[in-house]
Amino acid sequence: MSTRFKQYHKKEVDMKKGLHYIILVFFLVVGTYLGMLSTTPPRIPEKIPPEDFSVQRELEHIKAIAQMPHPVGTEEHEIVRDYITKELKELGLNLEIQKTSTARRTEGGYRIYEVDNIVARLEGIDNSKAILLMAHYDSAPGAPGANDDGAGVAAILETLRALKAGSQIKNDIIVLISDAEELGLWGAKAFFDEHPWVNEIGVVLNLEARGSKGINLMFETGQNNKWLVNEFAEAARYSVGDSLLDAMYQRMPNDTDFSIFKDKGYQGMNFAYIDDWQTYHMPIDDLEHLDKRTLYHHGSPILALARHLGNMNLDAFPDGNAVYFNVFRSLMIIYSDKWVWIFTLFVGLLFVGTIVLGYWHKRLTVKGLILGFAGSGIFVGIGIALISLIWRLIGLRYGELLDRFTRDSDFRNVYLLGLAFLMIAVFSLLYALYSRWASIPDLSTGALLWWLIGMGVISVFIPGGSYLVTWPLLFAILALWEILLVRDAESFSTGRIFLLALLSIPVLLIMIPQFYTFSVAFSIGGAAFGILGVLLFLFIPYFMIVRKKDVWRFTGVIAFIGLVIILFGLFTLRVKDQPFLNEVTYHLNSDTDEGILAVRYLDDWTSQFIKESVKEELFKGLPFYGRDVFKENVQAAKIPSTEVKLLEESTDKGSRTLRLKITPTRKTFRTSAAVLSKTPVVLAEADGKPIDGNELKKKISIEHKDGYEFQLSVYGLREEGIELKLTFEGAGPVDIKILDQTFEIPNEINLPQPPKQIMVRSFAYVTKSFTY
Ligand SMILES: [Zn+2]
Secondary structure: OOHHHHHHHHHHHHHHHHHHHHHHHHHHHHHHHHHHHOOOOOOOOOOOOOOOOOHHHHHHHHHHHOOOOOOOOOHHHHHHHHHHHHHHHHOOOEEEEEEEEEEEEEOOEEEEEEEEEEEEEEOOOOOOOEEEEEEEOOOOOOOOOHHHHHHHHHHHHHHHHHHHHOOOOOOOEEEEEEOOOOOOOHHHHHHHHHOHHHHHEEEEEEEEEOOOEEEEEEEEEOOOOHHHHHHHHHHOOOOOEOHHHHHHHHOOOOOOHHHHHHOOOOEEEEEEEEEOHHHOOOOOOOOOOOOHHHHHHHHHHHHHHHHHHHOOOOOOOOOOOEEEEEEOOOEEEEEEHHHHHHHHHHHHHHHHHHHHHHHHOOOOOHHHHHHHHHHHHHHHHHHHHHHHHHHHHHHHHHHHHHHHHOOOHHHHHHHHHHHHHHHHHHHHHHHHHHOOOOOHHHHHHHHHHHHHHHHHHHHHHOHHHOHHHHHHHHHHHHHHHHHHHOOOOOOOOHHHHHHHHHHHHHHHHHHHHHHHHHHHHOOOOHHHHHHHHHHHHHHHHHHHOOOHHHHHHHHHHHHHHHHHHHHHHHHHOOHHHOOEEEEEEEEEEOOOOEEEEEEOOOOOOHHHOOOOOOEEEOOOOOOOOOOEEEEEEEOOOOOOOOEEEEEEEEEEOOEEEEEEEEEOOOOOOEEEEEEEEOOOEEEEEEOOEEOOOOOOOOOOOEEEOOEEEEEEEEEOOOOOOEEEEEEEOOOOOEEEEEEEEEOOOOOOOOOOOOOOOEEEEEEEEEEEEEEO
16 A cells, blocks of 8 residues: 555545534534423514414513512402402402412411412303412512512413404313412411312413523423323423433422412413513512513413313313423423333333343443443542532632522533533543443443333333433433444444434433423432433443544533533623622510611622621520521611500309400511410410311410410411410419511611612511510
């Protein structure tokens, strides 16, 4: 061979290799893009006819609802309720305010929640069972609730308008704009326990939000969901849902109003968007933090479903649960969970067959498989350790605030991408170094054994999540075949590269949306990168394409890209763009006529008016819980405190009974009464209803060193107050300490304007003692 020919040949090989890289990178980019598509909300159509869902009209409602924070027991709460009521009336719906209260016994105390549910009905022309549309109108304290749950309420109002603008549907629509969700689902509970319409409901659709961006996820269903998931996919153009998310959510302690119905066996679906959740329950859950495309993706499926289900007979439903997930955002793949075992068995046998075949072809060895299995496990450990270290280094730039940033999509996406590149670089290097002990076919097959085990475990314990392992594993096995069955495995033709690249697409389509959803839902961290590491096992065969002598260059390029992205983040993503949450509390002690101003953190702003640098209990010497704060004495504001009056007193065989009236002098979020006595409370009644129901003789106050204590808290105490009847085991004076809570720092206390980068949540407490 002449030197010239050798040179020519080398050039040709280089060009071919260049082409191979281009093909691979092209497919990976396209696959990643298509995968990411499932994580972004769709575009809003240009023209919206009157019978369709309009975000523009929806926004008018959100603007009205999210002016101010509107938790239970505030003026704003009432204003929001009046607005929704007015809108429903204008739509011509029959409506009522379900005024009631629900109660809950807690350790040594009792809580009462005053509830004002908005309940309405849109009659259909041939009703079988009704569809319940549900969202809550109370917000978390300090949060204007534009997304949580202003968007949900507004979407229902817009859905009702659009339904009325279109041709009439058969089934009735029941609307529940619930109260006191943020305090523990009390509105939905009261509706479920007391409202006669509950028995007429066929399907429940609930709307929620945890963040302010991202796609709308159908993340929870009732039992026997297969039929409903099918109808959802048929009705809504961009139906996005995931049986794995549903299964994971079931294992989490989180609840929404939907839980009340789900627990009682109702059919239904729960929807929410969850990205950019630094707004969740925060003062920045406001009009500036709304995403139109997200709102469209949130609201329009509800209209589509209401219309679709509205024309179905909802009297009975077929049994059976579904496994479901999305590819390309609009395509939902649904199959019965009965198929899970068949698919698992099929893919499992295929894998075992592949190993036998590889062994037969002398491409696999037992020792190599063991080394591949063990080695890949170690790689993940090394990968996580390295990524955690880099994550800590990034943390040096932001300090303890780093955690908060993970809720911000811009912040998270940049670092997630950078770290993912680094993880790939680490893996490719480890594979190359390790190939001395185990060949790439051994290593790939050994690593996929982890997936085989995972598939078995998940199919048994979380059948709804099995798809996430079964289908990527199937395509990885096909890629493995390509490597095990080709005679000269080390020399790659363009056709082989093309085939391998093509096989990567389904894996990316299924895995990328999940990686995104889970790093958002459960926050970024070591676990997310553990998943990424295990995901990379699927791509080990692809590392064969990188020739041994090129490995360092390949690793270098990938690591360089990762580092550039991280450096970009370090230089452009700043702390000051992120508002910081602080809490300011005012406490008026009406007994001593003392005012206290307290803050949770000392920052640039609060250190202007709080000089104290030692943290102390907020309600020192009072029987109420309050976190430790920096506090200082200030002027006593003129706020009237809640009143307690003795209506009647009696004694019977040594026991003493007091009938008391607790009356507010202003609207309060919470009114608590701590009853301190030498002998325990044995009987108690609130507004004529016995507290502690069936165990009448049970002592309901808890013992401590000075005697006994019983606490009653009323959320949203009504103007007319509440009557409390208490029977004590013995005679002796009774001390009643009252605490009421609102959210406004009194006008007398002049605070400087907080800077824009500080969010403030404020609380005001007034305490007063009574002795009878
Ligand atoms: Zn909510």
